[in-house]
Amino acid sequence: MSVTVSMIVNGKSVSAEVDPRTLLVDFLRVDQRLTGTHVGCDTSQCGACVVHVNGKSVKSCTMLAAQADGAEVATIESLAIDGQLHPMQEAFRQNHGLQCGFCTPGMIMSALDLVNVNSNPSEREIREWLEGNLCRCTGYHNIVKSIQAGAEAMSEV
Amino acid sequence: MSDTGIGASVRRKEDLRFVQGAGKYTDDMNLVDQVHAYILRSPHAHAAVRSIDTSAARAGEGVVAVFTSEDMAEVGGIPCGWQVHSKDGSAMAEPKHPVLAEGKVRHVGDPVAVVLAESRTQARDAAESIFVDYDVLDAVVDMQAAVTDGATSVHDDVGTNVCYDWGLGDKDAVDEAFSNAHHVSRLDLVNNRLIPNAIEPRCAIGDYDQATGQFTLHTTSQNPHVIRLLMGAFVLGLPEHKLRIHAPDVGGGFGSKIFHYAEEIIVTWAAGQINRPVKWTADRSESFQSDAHGRDHVTTVELAMDADGKFLALRASTLANMGAYLSTFAPCVPTYLHGTLLAGQYSTPVIYCEVKAVFTNTVPVDAYRGAGRPEATYLLERIVQVAADDMGMDATDIRRRNFIQPSEFPYQTPVALIYDTGNYEASLDKALENSDYAGFGNRKAASKEAGKLRGIGISSYIEACGIAPSNVVGSLGARAGLYEAATVRVNPTGSVSVMTGSHSHGQGHETTFAQVVSEKLGIDFDSIDIVHGDTDRVPFGMGTYGSRSIAVGGTAIVNAIDKVVAKGKKIAAHLLETSESDIEFENGQFVVPGTDKAKAFGEIALAAYVPHHYPLEELEPGLEETAFYDPKNFTFPAGTYVCEVEVDPDTGTVEIASFHATDDFGVVINPMIVEGQVHGGLVQGIGQALLEGCNYDDTGQLLSGSYMDYTMPRATDVPSFSVDTTVTECTHNPLGVKGCGEAGAIGAPPAVINAVLNALSEVGVTNLDMPATPHRVWQAIRDAQAS
Ligand code: FES
Numbered sequence: 001m002s003v004t005v006s007m008i009v010n011g012k013s014v015s016a017e018v019d020p021r022t023l024l025v026d027f028l029r030v031d032q033r034l035t036g037t038h039v040g041c042d043t044s045q046c047g048a049c050v051v052h053v054n055g056k057s058v059k060s061c062t063m064l065a066a067q068a069d070g071a072e073v074a075t076i077e078s079l080a081i082d083g084q085l086h087p088m089q090e091a092f093r094q095n096h097g098l099q100c101g102f103c104t105p106g107m108i109m110s111a112l113d114l115v116n117v118n119s120n121p122s123e124r125e126i127r128e129w130l131e132g133n134l135c136r137c138t139g140y141h142n143i144v145k146s147i148q149a150g151a152e153a154m155s156e157v
Numbered sequence: 158m159s160d161t162g163i164g165a166s167v168r169r170k171e172d173l174r175f176v177q178g179a180g181k182y183t184d185d186m187n188l189v190d191q192v193h194a195y196i197l198r199s200p201h202a203h204a205a206v207r208s209i210d211t212s213a214a215r216a217g218e219g220v221v222a223v224f225t226s227e228d229m230a231e232v233g234g235i236p237c238g239w240q241v242h243s244k245d246g247s248a249m250a251e252p253k254h255p256v257l258a259e260g261k262v263r264h265v266g267d268p269v270a271v272v273l274a275e276s277r278t279q280a281r282d283a284a285e286s287i288f289v290d291y292d293v294l295d296a297v298v299d300m301q302a303a304v305t306d307g308a309t310s311v312h313d314d315v316g317t318n319v320c321y322d323w324g325l326g327d328k329d330a331v332d333e334a335f336s337n338a339h340h341v342s343r344l345d346l347v348n349n350r351l352i353p354n355a356i357e358p359r360c361a362i363g364d365y366d367q368a369t370g371q372f373t374l375h376t377t378s379q380n381p382h383v384i385r386l387l388m389g390a391f392v393l394g395l396p397e398h399k400l401r402i403h404a405p406d407v408g409g410g411f412g413s414k415i416f417h418y419a420e421e422i423i424v425t426w427a428a429g430q431i432n433r434p435v436k437w438t439a440d441r442s443e444s445f446q447s448d449a450h451g452r453d454h455v456t457t458v459e460l461a462m463d464a465d466g467k468f469l470a471l472r473a474s475t476l477a478n479m480g481a482y483l484s485t486f487a488p489c490v491p492t493y494l495h496g497t498l499l500a501g502q503y504s505t506p507v508i509y510c511e512v513k514a515v516f517t518n519t520v521p522v523d524a525y526r527g528a529g530r531p532e533a534t535y536l537l538e539r540i541v542q543v544a545a546d547d548m549g550m551d552a553t554d555i556r557r558r559n560f561i562q563p564s565e566f567p568y569q570t571p572v573a574l575i576y577d578t579g580n581y582e583a584s585l586d587k588a589l590e591n592s593d594y595a596g597f598g599n600r601k602a603a604s605k606e607a608g609k610l611r612g613i614g615i616s617s618y619i620e621a622c623g624i625a626p627s628n629v630v631g632s633l634g635a636r637a638g639l640y641e642a643a644t645v646r647v648n649p650t651g652s653v654s655v656m657t658g659s660h661s662h663g664q665g666h667e668t669t670f671a672q673v674v675s676e677k678l679g680i681d682f683d684s685i686d687i688v689h690g691d692t693d694r695v696p697f698g699m700g701t702y703g704s705r706s707i708a709v710g711g712t713a714i715v716n717a718i719d720k721v722v723a724k725g726k727k728i729a730a731h732l733l734e735t736s737e738s739d740i741e742f743e744n745g746q747f748v749v750p751g752t753d754k755a756k757a758f759g760e761i762a763l764a765a766y767v768p769h770h771y772p773l774e775e776l777e778p779g780l781e782e783t784a785f786y787d788p789k790n791f792t793f794p795a796g797t798y799v800c801e802v803e804v805d806p807d808t809g810t811v812e813i814a815s816f817h818a819t820d821d822f823g824v825v826i827n828p829m830i831v832e833g834q835v836h837g838g839l840v841q842g843i844g845q846a847l848l849e850g851c852n853y854d855d856t857g858q859l860l861s862g863s864y865m866d867y868t869m870p871r872a873t874d875v876p877s878f879s880v881d882t883t884v885t886e887c888t889h890n891p892l893g894v895k896g897c898g899e900a901g902a903i904g905a906p907p908a909v910i911n912a913v914l915n916a917l918s919e920v921g922v923t924n925l926d927m928p929a930t931p932h933r934v935w936q937a938i939r940d941a942q943a944s
């Protein structure tokens with residue numbers, strides 16, 4: 001048995017026949033070959049898989065592809081335009097907000113949703129927002145700095 | 158200092174791909190015609206396997222093959238890379254570690270069978286229909302119980318659960334010093350078992366090319382050549398020229414991706430069986446049950462002092478958990494990476510350490526960030542604090558009184574190591590100043606006003622990095638050399654590719670190593686690429702662990718560069734029609750000092766590859782050099798950490814109020830990256846101290862088997878840090894570097910626990926084991942009040 005799912009991924013209409021139990025993250029990684037979205041756990045705890053669905057951050061391991069039918073999905077691959085990094089990406093790079101890079105796409109996509117709702121977040125607000133994102137490498141110190149700098153840069157644009 | 162040379166906080170090359178989601182991790186790869194492997198694992202800690210019925214699974218939709226150990230009869234066991242000898246001279250017990258269970262399962266998660274299918278879900282569905290007839294046996298979980306007479310054996314052919322009973326130091330001299338001591342402080346402690354939890358789960362893809370007989374394994378490894386050697390020579394019997402190991406971008410390791418794992422063997426072997434690529438990716442719950450765990454020591458430690466608080470002798474006795482099988486480097490962790498560190502920063506004249514390594518029905522335990530050194534530092538810095546309290550001394554005074562002094566280097570410790578350099582008081586002073594140690598009393602009073610208990614804790618750690626001189630480790634039981642290799646390839650138009658045996662899985666080698674090359678060759682940072690992680694591309698190297706990359710891998714690069722420069726001088730001498738001894742190399746130019754004669758590095762490179770005007774009779778064309786560097790000694794980073802906590806006595810919650818780290822890593826190549834390494838290490842150390850603990854129940858079920866149950870540090874659990882450095886240069890490598898990857902995880906736990914106990918001393922609590930969870934702290938306060 002399979003179902004047809006159609007959605008807009010990074011501005012492009014896509015459609016595919018998938019097993020109904022296909023997770024959105026697998027649809028993105030395997031069917032769409034958008035491997036920037038990662039899988040770090042099986043209990044919806046780590047946030048490596050965060051993408052935007054209709055403009056809000058969502059753990060794509062926690063949603064079926066079929067549930068995203070008709071939605072607009074944005075992944076980390078959508079941010080840089082013509083090789084020009086998004087200010088939040090640039091902020092992570094400038095502030096050493098990543099080491100192995102595995103949590104990074106999820107961190108950046110979460111951070112962008114934070115800035116959507118709070119354009120000038122404090123350290124505490126950032127730390128609390130990252131409740132659903134695990135990083136084992138950075139100790140969070142530089143992620144917090146990156147998000148602060150990214151938010152600032154975004155408000156200047 | 159140039160803005161891309163040694164000492165500059167250069168932004169990382171690797172980040173351009175990572176922030177765009179363009180990294181290439183193993184699971185991002187999908188090979189044409191691949192099948193998916195699902196591994197059926199034991200649900201029991203200890204059971205005899207009477208029979209396995211795979212017939213239903215074989216008939217499952219999309220199933221390509223099902224294998225059990227019977228199918229793998231030709232395949233060897235998973236080898237151990239280090240042999241420790243007991244006090245009586247006997248070799249450690251080394252039972253077979255089968256790839257798939259042979260007649261018995263020995264921990265929850267032990268692989269039993271593998272299903273290959275067209276999709277991952279088909280493989281998983283089919284695995285559910287495998288029927289295994291288990292005869293459940295008593296599980297050996299607790300280490301103390303495991304070593305008592307009559308305990309069930311994890312391995313019938315060993316007959317006891319003791320893997321080895323090891324000792325280091327002059328026991329008689331220590332006993333004598335204890336009998337004459339003014340005071341003896343004593344402490345029983347547990348170094349809690351941890352699960353490493355790199356955020357990228359392990360993944361392995363096996364590939365076989367029937368036409369050439371070539372096998373390829375793409376894997377999440379910190380050391381591809383080690384895997385090639387172990388799997389090729391000891392498990393599958395494949396010659397090395399027919400086996401390529403490729404470890405692309407790897408999402409964190411912390412030690413857990415050093416080891417050779419069953420799944421790597423399964424996918425490689427199975428690819429040869431079915432002549433199709435085979436892919437396996439761990440679920441996080443599989444990671445919990447199959448990645449090697451860390452720590453897990455139970456220790457008694459005693460410190461003997463004279464009336465002035467001068468240390469006379471130290472004695473430590475430890476039970477160290479090996480888990481069900483010996484993982485690759487497991488035996489050396491509680492011995493040569495632990496006992497040898499027990500002098501710490503102190504001039505304790507005699508030390509004795511004994512370690513019993515114990516088999517239990519749990520996941521194998523091996524090196525995890527720090528590996529032995531956190532355990533040594535924890536017991537030492539805890540007992541030093543107990544000693545200070547016993548003697549009524551300030552935590553800093555007792556340390557100063559016992560520090561090895563700068564004038565005493567090189568310093569021979571009583572536990573085998575020779576420290577080359579250090580200045581422990583300098584780091585202590587800086588840490589105290591940065592943390593306003595003197596102002597603690599005021600802050601404590603303010604906390605008290607608010608109904609909180611405030612405490613301050615110090616830890617002055619040392620560690621040994623840059624493992625290690627091959628002849629030394631060989632004499633201690635290592636079954637490999639521990640050098641590193643590098644090839645510096647100057648391309649005809651002057652760009653440089655460096656092939657290194659070190660592996661980067663977050664450390665930023667592509668940047669720091671390029672900084673070293675840029676500085677040494679005086680060439681543009683952007684024209685240098687660092688290549689790692691592929692046995693077909695890099696020379697035979699030992700990989701990354703033990704904070705060895707810059708000290709050992711970096712030195713190999715420097716030595717190869719020296720050879721390039723030496724050859725460049727010969728070429729320049731020819732082109733400039735002068736003698737080689739007249740040529741000097743500076744800022745990317747071969748020059749004859751005092752003249753205007755000069756050749757740029759790029760001109761020399763071109764001449765080497767287009768040798769029209771070239772001393773072909775004496776010199777080969779080309780400009781590419783390889784160096785293998787075998788370290789002369791370990792390096793010894795050291796520092797002092799000051800942690801301040803606030804405890805809520807009503808809830809038992811501990812909050813880190815501030816954390817100040819001062820480290821001496823020798824010369825720092827990239828301060829930004831080094832600070833990041835310290836931050837990450839600190840949070841793993843704070844995680845161990847306050848949050849993380851691997852728990853098994855009495856039947857050997859893993860209770861902390863997911864992120865719902867195992868408390869990973871999150872952003873709200875930790876503060877921002879103050880990180881500073883002092884510098885004494887390593888004396889035995891050309892860069893003067895020591896290594897920084899593990900320090901945070903080594904130094905932090907005792908600083909945190911000393912701070913918590915300092916806070917709780919007000920309410921009568923004198924001892925507490927990690928993790929100091931709210932429940933434990935709350936209970937300790939209640940117990941102290943009751944007594
Ligand atoms: S993979 Fe989605 S939360 Fe971990």
Ligand code: FES
Pocket residue numbers: 097098099100101102103104134135136137138356408409663
């Ligand atoms: S950078 Fe490695 S997990 Fe965050």
